[in-house]
Amino acid sequence: MAADRTLVPKVARTRLYEQVAEQITAWIADAGLGVGDRLPPERELAQQLGVSRATLSQALVALEVIGAVTVRHGDGTVISQTTAGTIAQAIREHADRLPEILETRDALETKIAALAAQRRTDEDLAQIEAALAAMAAEIAAGGRGIDGDERFHAAVTAASHSALLARLMVEIGALVRETRIESLSQPDRPQASLAGHRAIAAAIAAGDPTAAARAMQDHIGLVSEVALLDDGS
Template sequence: MSDALRPLTRPKLYEQVVVRLREHIAASGLDVGDRLPPERELAERLGVSRASVRQAIVVLEVQGLVEVRHGGGTYLARRDLEAEPVDELVARRDRLPDVLDAREGLETKLAELAAERRTTADLAEIDAAVADMRAQVERGERGADGDRRFHAAVTAAAHSSMLAEFMRTIAAEIAESRQESLRQPHRPPKSLAQHERIADAIRAGQPRAAAAAMRRHLRTVSRVRLLSWNPDADEPR
């Protein structure tokens, strides 16, 4: 049987709401920081349930297009409306837990080994990475480059060629999880502070403390809006 005759699928209602909301943002001239209409008003104007509007707003939020302030409404976060398609978003959501599990398993061990094996040059690079991220965060940036440099420096300080190779094989997935974490509201300063605690434990030569600090950091990384979203939820038409 030809694959062309596979069952047809219909877009979920909230996916159609996402398209309409993006059209509204483009046509209404909303600027960054402007508030979108309340959920109730959007639902009435679109002729859908508030649940479908809420689902659509979650999609826009995890795409980085809007910021939801609990109790304070939804605000445009960026004017560029080019966004990740919903099906790609779903695929990323599905693979993210495995990536986070792999990071916790590998990077807690790397932090432990770094505390045992670090050299003066390793510590200098770890400190430089922390300073790099701090400067980025102070400029109002997410600090992704400093974050990447920090985790690379810890990996190098562990002096384990096998673990370093494992990290290289999932580098793209790690970068994806980094971006997802750092786009969370107020996350960059928190990640910076956690990096500083990991660096302190490595500098002090405390393997257990370094591993524990890395584990706490990666569990913070895992707390992202994308993983609390249920893409299969929708309202009947």
């Protein structure tokens, strides 16, 4: 009689940036740092950890996505909360839910853009343009444009004049911010995202709901191309 064979579950391979994220949190604990403290500049931290700047940057993005740190342009990386449990597991949980977040964004924001094109007022258009200008200024100053991006999507949502859709966007706001941070942290992505926003704004200003929905869908498609979904990292 053949012996029973128990299948051993496959162990998820820890990617390099996940290992570095674990190293960073261990370094934070060893150094006695807490919420509000700043990490050393990236070049210095990369040397201390013995990793490349590129890998360190990806690890910091992963930590920012799960809320462990906040990266502020001109102010460095600040610890935003102490972490409990396994960092790699938290990062994987984010990656696992990311496709569903993007599906939800596509469903809600595509409709929001179409409604905005139909219902926007002159004041709504002014708020959308102000958000675009704010994002452009952030990027020109060397930032990622995260605050401007958030402001733009909020302005478009307000222009849809749908209280229920606006409430749903608030409900998923923290999850949307995860996708925003991850997308805008990729090289050349802020400018591409700004161009997508301008296309959405132009369609809304023209009162073309079909073009607005298509432009928003294209934009969400761009956001879906995120580095942390790449198992080859």
